[in-house]
Amino acid sequence: MPVNIEQEYKQVQNDLKNVSDQLKAFAEESQTAIKNHQQLSEETKGKVDQMLTTQGELNARLQAAEQALANNDSGRAGRVLTLGARVAESDEFAAKASALAGGGKGSFSVPIQNAITEADGSGADLIEPTRVPGVVAPPNQRLFIRDLLNWGRTQSNSIEYVRETGFTNSADVVSENPSGGKPESDITFEMDSENVATIAHWIHASRQVLSDAGMLQSYIDGRLRYGLKLKEETQLLKGSGVGLNINGLYTQASQYSNPGVEVESDTMIDRLRIAMLQVQLAEYAADGLVLNPIDWTSIELTKDSQGRYIWANPNAVNGPTLWGLPVVTTQSLDQSEFLTGAFQMGAQAWDREDATVTISTEDRDNFIKNMVTILCEERIALTVYRPEAFVKGDFVLSSGA
Incomplete structure (x- = not known):
């Protein structure tokens, strides 16, 4: 029902x-x-x-x-579909898969924006009930860096933008008719550009995968989509900016430097709070923290003198937060590294081309080996408007910690 x-x-x-x-x-x-x-x-x-x-x-x-x-466009119960489900239920898959599975040659692509989202579409007729219960999917890393950023769309291969390199605030109280004129503030800019990067990879699969929409969905979601997003995560954070690489947030961020706050027995939690202050002194407000999962676990397990957890409640279902900011845990950062900053205001990410899946029998000797090639790719870019709005550092603490 x-x-x-x-x-x-x-x-x-x-x-x-x-x-x-x-x-x-x-x-x-x-x-x-x-x-x-x-x-x-x-x-x-x-x-x-x-x-x-x-x-x-x-x-x-x-x-x-x-x-x-x-997602409900006609009063019916809508569903949130994964990338694999969108491919398996697409009109392109319904029209081409049977012919290719039966020995035909060719290829087809499924852009995500054109994929169907209702269970009773033409592509959904190929979906069959799960045959083998209890299938365990490989453990996947949850990726949230994309969610911290403000995303836009571009139709170009490169993005020209203005980077803010300095701000002198001279605002002051003035008289009705100041003899020396009103104070002038100074904001310095420089023109910069970032190229759109293509992130892609492919796998070989048996032609029989085209006869089983559920199997195809698991290949796309469990291998291709996860691998693509994992690389996207690493590029957004630590892309070198050299060659085809994105110039990442961590790469461009300012180095952690205590602006003069006296802290007794410096701890990981103290260091993150001071990094947030450093962002604030650059005239921005930090809105997120990025940590390695090992470091975040160490913070969560911090206890007081009576053995009670300070920051965590094992019975709660609340998301990870620290100093009022959401905490993103990712293995794209090495252990002891951290990043904080104004992700919404200090930078912007761009989608040039949403993730697209292409399936082909015409790659090398696929036809005679009954194999297909499944390619997944996307095109994105990142522009950092104010590098000072991001602070990176490590948890190499003082001897008193």
Whole structure:
């Protein structure tokens, strides 16, 4: 029976409001107990932990319902399709796959913007129920650097832009008719350009994969898409800017330098806060932190003298945050390295060509070996408007840490 997305959305909203009201009541009860020098019972603490968990689950369901509503164009329950599912359910796949699987020659491409998104489209007729239950997908790294950045679209092979190299703020209070004129601030710029980079890779697969849409989907999602996004992640962060490489955020960022804050027993958490201050002194506000997963785990496991976690709640479903900023964990940064900055204001990324999948039997000796080549590629660029808006460093701490 189809799920009524609107009804589900309203129900989750109501449930979330009820949980929030209960948490508010417990918070008031806690404040009263503190004033009266009393402690909350273990039962009450357990209820609060349970409600926090429920709140996190409801927030996740609410986000899923909102996304489903956004993809629902005719009142039917919409679906969020992976790259592999979009290829398997596309009109191009429906029209070409059978002929190629039966021994024909040729190739076809599926641009993502043209892929169908409804389950009852022509391509969906090829989708069959899963034959083998319990298939375990390879562990995938979650990539979020793309989400931190402001993305635009370009139709050019290179992007010319103005890079801000300095700002002197001379704003001041003046009289009605100042004899010496009003103060002049100074912003210095330089012209720069960045080339659009192509990120691509391919794999060989048996021709039989074209007869099984589910198998094709797993190849694309489990191998091609993951590998493409992993390389995109590395390029956006650490691209050298030499040759065909993107000039990455970490590559262009300013080096960490304590502007004069006295810190006793310097810690990883202290260093990140000072890096945020360094961004602020460059007239920007940091809106994200990027860490290696090992370093973030070390921070999450920080405890006080009584063995209680300081930054983490093992019972909560909340996303990772530190000093009020979202934390992105990625192995594209080496252990002990960190990056923070104004990702939304200090830089912009550009999509020249969305991820496209091309399937062909005409690559080398594919035809006589019953093989197909599956190619996945995209074209992107990155422009950093103010390098001082990003600060990089490492966690090589002082001897007192």
